[in-house]
Amino acid sequence: IKQLNKVFRSRGGLFKPAREVRALEDVSLTLARGETVGIVGESGSGKSTLGRCVVRLEHPDSGELLLDGVNLSQLKGDALRRERHRVQMIFQDPYASLNPRTKVGMAIAQGPIANGTSKATALKQAGELLDMVGLGASAVERFPHEFSGGQRQRIGIARALALNPELIVADEAVSALDVSIQAQVLELLEELKQRLSLSLLFITHDLRVAAHICDRIVVMQHGRIVEQGSAEQIFLAPREAYTQDLLKAIP
Numbered sequence: 001i002k003q004l005n006k007v008f009r010s011r012g013g014l015f016k017p018a019r020e021v022r023a024l025e026d027v028s029l030t031l032a033r034g035e036t037v038g039i040v041g042e043s044g045s046g047k048s049t050l051g052r053c054v055v056r057l058e059h060p061d062s063g064e065l066l067l068d069g070v071n072l073s074q075l076k077g078d079a080l081r082r083e084r085h086r087v088q089m090i091f092q093d094p095y096a097s098l099n100p101r102t103k104v105g106m107a108i109a110q111g112p113i114a115n116g117t118s119k120a121t122a123l124k125q126a127g128e129l130l131d132m133v134g135l136g137a138s139a140v141e142r143f144p145h146e147f148s149g150g151q152r153q154r155i156g157i158a159r160a161l162a163l164n165p166e167l168i169v170a171d172e173a174v175s176a177l178d179v180s181i182q183a184q185v186l187e188l189l190e191e192l193k194q195r196l197s198l199s200l201l202f203i204t205h206d207l208r209v210a211a212h213i214c215d216r217i218v219v220m221q222h223g224r225i226v227e228q229g230s231a232e233q234i235f236l237a238p239r240e241a242y243t244q245d246l247l248k249a250i251p
């Protein structure tokens with residue numbers, strides 16, 4: 001991730017002044033294969049914008065995304081379609097992105113089918129993935145509303161994995177879950193990461209969760225990286241006052 005910049009501009013209206021938010025300012029970051037990097041920072045610091053730029057849901061104003069030397073930010077059309085599966089995202093509430101009328105198996109199979117896998121193969125793989133995330137292959141025939149929040153997060157993980165990614169961006173992926181379910185989902189992510197040698201960009205406002213799962217932690221404030229280091233260094237010896245304040249906020 002090289003020197004990403006993103007400004008959000010809103011035109012003013014009758015009762016609302018024009019607004020300009022620098023959501024990302026010269027953000028550069030390197031992830032090694034298999035590494036988990038945490039992105040922390042207060043609300044509005046630009047964490048989600050960074051994640052969305054990395055999976056190309058958002059278009060940065062400038063900067064580059066390089067994956068093993070392939071410049072994802074330059075790709076368009078077919079070339080982009082071929083490469084984009086390599087980076088997948090897990091959202092805070094996967095329910096928001098699951099169609100209530102689409103069976104879970106089909107929801108997972110959609111991406112691979114769009115990429116040319118046959119429907120039968122994609123559905124079979126969906127069953128295997130649902131098994132891998134602990135829901136059992138029979139979940140393919142069920143609908144999203146039949147699952148709890150923690151289970152839906154497992155569906156979200158299976159759906160991301162269906163595209164065979166090398167990097168997963170998890171944006172507040174466990175924040176909506178209660179603590180014991182959080183631990184289970186984190187454990188699952190950790191296990192899958194090892195097994196598939198995935199890299200993980202783990203976005204969270206919860207420093208405790210970050211310290212638990214991340215090799216390295218990056219602290220953001222107002223769209224900039226203010227500090228980064230090993231989880232241990234950030235937790236035990238934070239250099240910046242901003243990071244110290246974030247730590248103080250932990251109950």
Ligand code: ATP
Nearest residue numbers: 008009021023042043044045046047048049050205
């Ligand atoms: P949170 O912890 O609350 O999720 P965040 O660190 O993820 O916060 P972002 O969602 O990246 O923060 O937002 C960064 C800044 O960009 C905020 O000031 C936000 O208001 C602004 N912003 C984000 N998305 C948009 C958008 N689509 N249009 C206008 N402004 C936006």
Ligand code: MG
Nearest residue numbers: 047048049171
């Ligand atoms: Mg966010």
